[in-house]
Amino acid sequence: MTKHHPERRQAYDEPLWWALFSAGGVCFALFVPSAVLFLALLLPAGLLPADALSHQRASSLLFGLPGLIFVGATICLPLFHAAHRIRHGLFDLTLGSDGTNKWLMYGAAALFSTLALGVVLLGMLR
Amino acid sequence: MTTKQISIRRYLPERDDAPFWQPFEVPVDDSTSLLDALHHVKESLDSSLSYRWSCRMAICGSCGVMVNGIPKLGCNTFLREYDAEIRIEPLAHFPVRRDLVVDMEIFLEHLAAVKPYLIDDAQQQEATETYRQTPQQLARYRQFSNCINCGLCYSACPQFGLNPEFLGPAALTLAHRYNLDSRDRGKAQRMPELNRHDGVWSCTFVGFCSQVCPKHVDPAAAVNQGKVESAKHTLIALFKG
Amino acid sequence: MHKPPRAHPPLPRNWWLKHRFFIAYMAREATVLPLVFFIACLLAGTVALLRGPDAWQSWLGFMRSPPVVALNALALAASLYHAWTFFQLFPRVMPLRLGKRAVPASLMVAGQWAGVLAVLLLFVWLFGRA
Numbered sequence: 001m002t003k004h005h006p007e008r009r010q011a012y013d014e015p016l017w018w019a020l021f022s023a024g025g026v027c028f029a030l031f032v033p034s035a036v037l038f039l040a041l042l043l044p045a046g047l048l049p050a051d052a053l054s055h056q057r058a059s060s061l062l063f064g065l066p067g068l069i070f071v072g073a074t075i076c077l078p079l080f081h082a083a084h085r086i087r088h089g090l091f092d093l094t095l096g097s098d099g100t101n102k103w104l105m106y107g108a109a110a111l112f113s114t115l116a117l118g119v120v121l122l123g124m125l126r
Numbered sequence: 127m128t129t130k131q132i133s134i135r136r137y138l139p140e141r142d143d144a145p146f147w148q149p150f151e152v153p154v155d156d157s158t159s160l161l162d163a164l165h166h167v168k169e170s171l172d173s174s175l176s177y178r179w180s181c182r183m184a185i186c187g188s189c190g191v192m193v194n195g196i197p198k199l200g201c202n203t204f205l206r207e208y209d210a211e212i213r214i215e216p217l218a219h220f221p222v223r224r225d226l227v228v229d230m231e232i233f234l235e236h237l238a239a240v241k242p243y244l245i246d247d248a249q250q251q252e253a254t255e256t257y258r259q260t261p262q263q264l265a266r267y268r269q270f271s272n273c274i275n276c277g278l279c280y281s282a283c284p285q286f287g288l289n290p291e292f293l294g295p296a297a298l299t300l301a302h303r304y305n306l307d308s309r310d311r312g313k314a315q316r317m318p319e320l321n322r323h324d325g326v327w328s329c330t331f332v333g334f335c336s337q338v339c340p341k342h343v344d345p346a347a348a349v350n351q352g353k354v355e356s357a358k359h360t361l362i363a364l365f366k367g
Numbered sequence: 368m369h370k371p372p373r374a375h376p377p378l379p380r381n382w383w384l385k386h387r388f389f390i391a392y393m394a395r396e397a398t399v400l401p402l403v404f405f406i407a408c409l410l411a412g413t414v415a416l417l418r419g420p421d422a423w424q425s426w427l428g429f430m431r432s433p434p435v436v437a438l439n440a441l442a443l444a445a446s447l448y449h450a451w452t453f454f455q456l457f458p459r460v461m462p463l464r465l466g467k468r469a470v471p472a473s474l475m476v477a478g479q480w481a482g483v484l485a486v487l488l489l490f491v492w493l494f495g496r497a
Binding site for chain 3: 025026028029030031032033034035036037038039040041042043044045048049052053055058059061062063071074075078079081082085086088089092093094112115116119120122123
Binding site: 195196218219220221262284287288290330331332333334337344346347350351353354 | 375377378382383385386388389392396456459460461462467
């Protein structure tokens with residue numbers, strides 16, 4: 001039966017997106033709850049000690065190796081997680097074509113990940 | 127004897143262009159299965175009703191229908207579980223031939239594509255030896271080998287509904303089942319099918335397939351373990367060049 | 368000779384509204400929308416931090432505005448719902464064995480929640496003091 005040639009239609013890129021999606025999913029579940037709680041809820045509400053995130057202390061925490069890890073775990077990997085789910089969500093809602101959506105989503109995730117890492121690196125160089 | 131009303135979505139292509147709903151009043155007691163109710167309709171109320179069935183004991187996998195929008199086997203679904211309306215339709219995501227009978231050709235094609243049988247070229251030359259398998263080796267694939275090919279998981283899978291070329295839960299589970307079998311040497315032949323977009327990568331772990339599976343096979347787990355295997359396979363292929 | 372399979376009628380765009388299970392699935396997928404908002408806030412915060420104390424102060428002001436707080440509260444709820452679903456999937460995708468025994472799924476789920484707690488304690492240690 002020569003129905004098709006599966007070996008010619010291998011999705012060599014999908015394992016990469018899935019690995020990034022999975023790693024991002026772990027970060028979204030492990031790190032994002034605490035990050036949202038502290039940085040987006042307690043901090044603006046003034047419930048953290050006054051100088052816990054002063055400009056000076058925040059800079060010293062972010063612009064270093066721990067900052068790179070933080071940005072990777074709360075921005076870069078979760079971005080790829082979100083990109084993957086939005087891409088599949090668009091397919092679920094039959095919006096656009098998957099080929100285009102794919103590159104738009106992962107492209108945007110890569111762009112903003114680079115931006116976030118670039119900001120940290122710039123801060124480290126100062 | 128008490129009775130209940132069931133509504134069946136009828137489709138008689140030689141008579142009507144479109145399907146229509148037809149209500150039937152059927153006698154019920156605590157042990158009345160949906161299949162019993164369909165038998166009653168065909169024998170006593172309307173002999174033109176078409177549906178598939180065979181074993182009545184959830185092993186042949188032929189009596190799958192949608193009950194209130196959820197894929198079920200008629201033989202192990204009991205009318206006592208339903209208080210209000212009972213709406214019976216042919217299995218979703220398959221073309222309907224007539225009444226509750228669907229065309230499962232595409233499902234069978236997907237099953238065949240993953241070569242769901244033991245492949246062992248070395249053994250075929252001198253096929254007199256019996257295989258030996260330890261309980262641990264059996265345990266690796268046992269859960270995934272209980273599939274009865276009823277197709278309920280395909281009717282539960284929106285990804286198959288959106289893209290009929292997706293190999294789907296049962297086929298990918300069967301591929302994984304044979305890949306896990308210590309007697310099998312056919313993984314290299316199956317992986318190219320799994321590695322495609324229409325292979326494991328179309329699955330988004332909706333998980334409804336595992337909810338509706340009458341044999342508790344957990345196809346969603348098998349498909350996603352298949353993604354891990356596909357990722358490994360791709361990585362190895364990359365290093366080999 | 369291969370006969371092309373006859374396709375069933377295509378699913379309507381609102382297929383996921385037809386069943387509770389599919390609505391829960393779509394809610395799980397949609398948890399990334401408030402996540403993207405939070406990431407955007409965080410990204411703006413890192414840029415503000417780089418630009419200096421004034422920009423940092425105005426970012427803090429932005430983070431205090433009620434709609435931003437509301438969306439970030441939604442992001443917290445979404446991240447916990449995501450964690451609840453994601454942790455359950457993990458043992459099914461990657462079942463672990465210790466020796467000859469399979470690690471029970473409930474233990475793997477509990478282990479992951481312990482991880483969430485550990486990160487929370489790390490944050491308390493980092494930001495609970497000046």
